[in-house]
Amino acid sequence: MSEDRALSLAKPPTSAIAGLEQLLTRPLSESDLDRATAALAAPLDERSRSRVSLLAMRAGGEILAILASEAAKVVPAGTIHRVPHRSNEIFRGLSNHDGELLLCMSIEAALGVPAPAKRERSILVVAEQGRERWAFEVDSIVGVTDVDEGTLRAPPMTISSAKSGCARALARIDEGEAVVLDIHSLFSIFRGATS
Amino acid sequence: MSDLGGFSMYELFRAEVDTHCAALSDGLLKLESAPDDIGIIVPLMRAAHSIKGAARIVGIDAAVAVAHHMEDALVRIQKGQERTTRGRIDQLLEGTDLLQRISQQNEADLPEWSSQNASEINTLTIALSAAAPAVSAPAVSAPAAPAPAAAPAAPTVTPEAPAPAPAPTPAPAPTPAPAPAPTNARAVVAPAAAPRRVDAVVQRPIPTIDMPAASAPTATIAPESRAVRVNADNLDRMMQLAGESMVEGRRSPALRRALGAVRAELTRARESLEAAMRRGEPARIAMARDAVGRAEASLADRIFDLENFFRRTEEVSTALYHEVIGSRMRPFGEGVSGFPRMVRDVARQLGKSVRFDIVGADVPVDRDILARLEAPLNHIIRNAVDHGIEMPEERRASGKPEQARIVVEARHHAGQLLVRVTDDGKGIEADSIRRKVVERGMQTAELAARLSERELFDFLFLPGFSTAKQVTEISGRGVGLDVVHQMVTSTSGTVRIESRVGTGTTFALQLPVTLSVLRAALVEVAGEPYAFPLARIERVLRVGGGAITVIQGRLQCDVDGEATGLLDGAVLFGLGSTPRDDATSVVILGDDQGRVGLVVTKFLGEQDLVVRTLDARLGKIPHISAAAILDDGSPALIVDVEDTLAALRKQLSDGTFVGMGSSEINAGPRRVAKRILVAEDSITVREVERQLLTRLGYDVAVAVDGMDAWNQIRAGRFDMLVTDIDMPRMNGIELVRLVRSDPRFAHVPIAVVSYKDRDEDRRAGMDAGANAYLTKGSFQDQSFIATVTGLVGTP
Numbered sequence: 008m009s010e011d012r013a014l015s016l017a018k019p020p021t022s023a024i025a026g027l028e029q030l031l032t033r034p035l036s037e038s039d040l041d042r043a044t045a046a047l048a049a050p051l052d053e054r055s056r057s058r059v060s061l062l063a064m065r066a067g068g069e070i071l072a073i074l075a076s077e078a079a080k081v082v083p084a085g086t087i088h089r090v091p092h093r094s095n096e097i098f099r100g101l102s103n104h105d106g107e108l109l110l111c112m113s114i115e116a117a118l119g120v121p122a123p124a125k126r127e128r129s130i131l132v133v134a135e136q137g138r139e140r141w142a143f144e145v146d147s148i149v150g151v152t153d154v155d156e157g158t159l160r161a162p163p164m165t166i167s168s169a170k171s172g173c174a175r176a177l178a179r180i181d182e183g184e185a186v187v188l189d190i191h192s193l194f195s196i197f198r199g200a201t202s
Numbered sequence: 203m204s205d206l207g208g209f210s211m212y213e214l215f216r217a218e219v220d221t222h223c224a225a226l227s228d229g230l231l232k233l234e235s236a237p238d239d240i241g242i243i244v245p246l247m248r249a250a251h252s253i254k255g256a257a258r259i260v261g262i263d264a265a266v267a268v269a270h271h272m273e274d275a276l277v278r279i280q281k282g283q284e285r286t287t288r289g290r291i292d293q294l295l296e297g298t299d300l301l302q303r304i305s306q307q308n309e310a311d312l313p314e315w316s317s318q319n320a321s322e323i324n325t326l327t328i329a330l331s332a333a334a335p336a337v338s339a340p341a342v343s344a345p346a347a348p349a350p351a352a353a354p355a356a357p358t359v360t361p362e363a364p365a366p367a368p369a370p371t372p373a374p375a376p377t378p379a380p381a382p383a384p385t386n387a388r389a390v391v392a393p394a395a396a397p398r399r400v401d402a403v404v405q406r407p408i409p410t411i412d413m414p415a416a417s418a419p420t421a422t423i424a425p426e427s428r429a430v431r432v433n434a435d436n437l438d439r440m441m442q443l444a445g446e447s448m449v450e451g452r453r454s455p456a457l458r459r460a461l462g463a464v465r466a467e468l469t470r471a472r473e474s475l476e477a478a479m480r481r482g483e484p485a486r487i488a489m490a491r492d493a494v495g496r497a498e499a500s501l502a503d504r505i506f507d508l509e510n511f512f513r514r515t516e517e518v519s520t521a522l523y524h525e526v527i528g529s530r531m532r533p534f535g536e537g538v539s540g541f542p543r544m545v546r547d548v549a550r551q552l553g554k555s556v557r558f559d560i561v562g563a564d565v566p567v568d569r570d571i572l573a574r575l576e577a578p579l580n581h582i583i584r585n586a587v588d589h590g591i592e593m594p595e596e597r598r599a600s601g602k603p604e605q606a607r608i609v610v611e612a613r614h615h616a617g618q619l620l621v622r623v624t625d626d627g628k629g630i631e632a633d634s635i636r637r638k639v640v641e642r643g644m645q646t647a648e649l650a651a652r653l654s655e656r657e658l659f660d661f662l663f664l665p666g667f668s669t670a671k672q673v674t675e676i677s678g679r680g681v682g683l684d685v686v687h688q689m690v691t692s693t694s695g696t697v698r699i700e701s702r703v704g705t706g707t708t709f710a711l712q713l714p715v716t717l718s719v720l721r722a723a724l725v726e727v728a729g730e731p732y733a734f735p736l737a738r739i740e741r742v743l744r745v746g747g748g749a750i751t752v753i754q755g756r757l758q759c760d761v762d763g764e765a766t767g768l769l770d771g772a773v774l775f776g777l778g779s780t781p782r783d784d785a786t787s788v789v790i791l792g793d794d795q796g797r798v799g800l801v802v803t804k805f806l807g808e809q810d811l812v813v814r815t816l817d818a819r820l821g822k823i824p825h826i827s828a829a830a831i832l833d834d835g836s837p838a839l840i841v842d843v844e845d846t847l848a849a850l851r852k853q854l855s856d857g858t859f860v861g862m863g864s865s866e867i868n869a870g871p872r873r874v875a876k877r878i879l880v881a882e883d884s885i886t887v888r889e890v891e892r893q894l895l896t897r898l899g900y901d902v903a904v905a906v907d908g909m910d911a912w913n914q915i916r917a918g919r920f921d922m923l924v925t926d927i928d929m930p931r932m933n934g935i936e937l938v939r940l941v942r943s944d945p946r947f948a949h950v951p952i953a954v955v956s957y958k959d960r961d962e963d964r965r966a967g968m969d970a971g972a973n974a975y976l977t978k979g980s981f982q983d984q985s986f987i988a989t990v991t992g993l994v995g996t997p
Binding site: 089093103106108116200 | 730774776816820826829835949
């Protein structure tokens with residue numbers, strides 16, 4: 008799945024509209040076609056009941072995912088301004104996007120996985136639950152993937168304990184094994200890092 | 203309660219009551235001055251009627267009853283069935299106050315509040331439905347006992363014939379009712395058509411949503427959903443501009459296509475020209491050149507279109523920006539609408555006669571400034587009535603009109619809001635303040651003699667100065683002028699007093715027109731932009747290395763002949779230190795208690811910034827007040843100068859102040875040593891480890907057991923933890939587990955150093971989350987040092 012495709016989740020910058028048009032009108036890959044066909048071919052109640060839509064991303068050398076419904080937007084990361092006496096390993100600082108000053112977090116530090124020294128091109132995922140919003144940087148977006156809820160597996164104890172209990176499940180997607188994050192726990196870590 | 207447009211019905215009711223009560227209060231005072239002007243009454247009837255309707259919708263019966271009886275009383279006056287009397291005006295004003303109080307209650311608290319105030323509500327509604335009292339109104343706080351047959355004659359206080367005694371004279375009893383008054387204290391509230399019994403403010407239950415408990419936090423208005431008033435014209439213009447902005451935005455695809463077509467045209471023309479030139483055919487070359495010329499002309503046209511598009515977009519966005527800023531503005535009169543009533547009440551209580559005028563009621567003022575102005579203005583005006591204005595006989599004796607005058611005036615001048623409160627009272631005696639300054643040892647007699655009037659008046663703003671009784675008597679001013687000063691300076695404004703004995707006093711406040719836009723000096727600290735409100739800094743300057751000297755190990759420079767200590771901005775913000783070159787950039791901050799120079803990396807310029815509130819989740823950030831977005835879209839933080847100076851003073855008094863030391867001069871970027879925490883209960887081993895690491899250049903802190911280490915880790919920042927296993931209170935394994943379980947410290951490398959060298963001990967340490975497990979013999983064979991540098995890097 009290409010990174011560009013994932014960027015289509017966000018409102019694109021005006022300059023990228025032509026590229027976006029090309030992106031949206033490109034032919035579907037075989038795997039995408041098969042997946043969409045299978046989903047459409049499934050009985051209605053099964054389709055509505057068992058599919059889970061995930062936003063998958065790469066960070067800390069792993070594939071992480073959150074429920075697509077928990078993703079408010081995905082935007083190119085801008086300048087992050089540290090906040091005196093508040094910024095730390097997890098809370099990186101403030102970033103402006105469309106006039107909104109987002110609290111930017113390090114997902115790697117929150118999960119305790121190694122973070123790159125410097126990202127060549129980073130992307131900001133804005134996760135939302137109720138009125139609470141947090142943004143975190145990732146290396147790239149894998150894409151939005153529908154998975155059968157029944158195929159989700161519980162994370163091994165070593166992962167769930169090592170990653171501060173944020174691993175909600177493991178999902179097998181085309182690109183590999185994705186760790187589906189529990190947004191409650193993740194937000195709880197974020198809150199702790201800014202308080 | 204159900205929502206409407208994101209706001210609860212109760213919030214809408216509250217906003218409506220605010221509006222109509224302001225109109226009622228204002229109109230009733232006018233009616234009192236001109237009792238025969240029946241034209242004033244219709245808007246008042248309409249206001250009472252509107253409140254009644256709104257209260258009925260939200261189900262607050264007491265407000266319905268009060269508004270209904272007020273409306274009835276006004277109708278009787280309008281129809282000539284009764285005369286306008288001061289007593290009736292008092293009742294109607296009390297009704298207005300009561301409605302305001304009802305609307306100010308938390309929704310969930312209303313039932314309890316209403317049952318506590320049912321008697322007052324009933325008494326007032328009875329009084330309103332009774333014949334108009336001639337003078338002072340019935341005291342609503344009086345017991346709702348059977349009414350006497352006639353109202354006792356309270357002293358009449360009129361501007362023409364002020365009462366001799368300044369003390370307020372409470373009305374002793376309720377006004378008599380025309381019909382026999384109910385004997386029950388919980389009286390029947392009797393609108394003519396349908397008498398209703400009001401035992402309490404009852405809210406009708408809304409079936410869809412559970413009513414919150416009285417003490418539930420949900421009863422309060424969440425900040426996110428607060429309603430603000432926006433001028434309707436302003437809102438219309440914003441909508442027009444937003445629409446226009448969208449229309450403009452939609453032009454961009456067409457422009458882009460047109461530019462693409464020009465590019466294709468140019469490409470074709472260039473290819474034709476190249477082909478013609480290869481073939482060396484002059485006619486074709488000429489044709490190709492023509493084609494290039496046409497393409498260039500097309501390009502020029504498209505560039506013209508594009509420039510128009512950019513210009514138009516900029517115009518629309520600028521206009522939209524100004525409209526949005528303008529939406530924060532409210533007319534000055536709205537913020538001072540309660541003062542005529544206050545002046546009337548205080549003057550009547552004191553037996554004084556005061557005319558109160560507002561000049562510039564339409565002047566637009568930022569809503570935040572307006573809200574902050576209320577308390578200081580209230581204070582100044584109340585003091586003017588109470589202490590500044592003389593008693594009528596005194597005024598008469600000094601040849602002044604008996605009726606005093608207080609004027610509150612607002613106007614814009616040079617981008618500032620000027621508010622002046624002027625009274626024609628007795629003025630302030632500067633010499634009395636001078637004597638008091640000397641008596642209190644604040645200045646020597648010699649120096650005090652040289653102080654100007656203005657300098658002397660400034661003493662009145664000092665905390666405690668005006669609270670002294672003697673000063674109050676001398677100056678004729680009340681307490682708490684320091685609060686006025688505090689509010690004004692908190693908005694980067696100024697306040698000064700002008701006064702002439704026997705003529706009067708003026709308080710002149712100069713404030714920013716808006717708090718939303720800030721003129722700021724932008725600087726760079728630790729590689730990031732920070733903004734200082736221009737009004738809050740004394741100056742900025744570049745200081746050459748030679749001009750910086752050392753006093754007691756601290757750097758200072760000379761500013762206007764005054765030795766000024768230097769403080770590193772990056773250190774203050776906890777962001778390392780500022781590298782310095784030949785000239786040091788310094789922002790001079792100060793107030794009446796002193797000044798300090800804040801060293802920054804460089805100056806970036808001056809800019810108007812739209813102030814953005816910081817996310818509440820961050821709490822109060824030390825030294826930072828707000829944020830802004832710069833022209834390039836990057837965020838900047840706005841420095842809280844008051845907080846910075848206050849923190850500095852605290853550090854000085856605590857002895858924790860870290861000014862810039864002499865070693866920092868021209869030292870270039872300072873490298874901060876990595877910080878290692880050593881947790882070890884044996885003092886000998888602890889000291890060995892500390893010395894080893896310190897010798898290598900690490901910054902080492904020590905903890906005497908696991909608990910101590912855990913507390914230190916949470917309070918500070920460490921790059922590494924070195925811990926023993928066997929320790930009192932909390933052992934090393936527990937400590938490592940705790941550190942690893944907290945995401946804030948999960949990345950911190952941990953080395954366990956223990957006497958225990960069995961495999962199972964080693965496994966327990968590593969399983970808990972340690973990165974390395976060493977025995978204490980490692981001190982001899984360099985493996986300790988190798989492990990530490992391997993895990994955390996060089997110091």
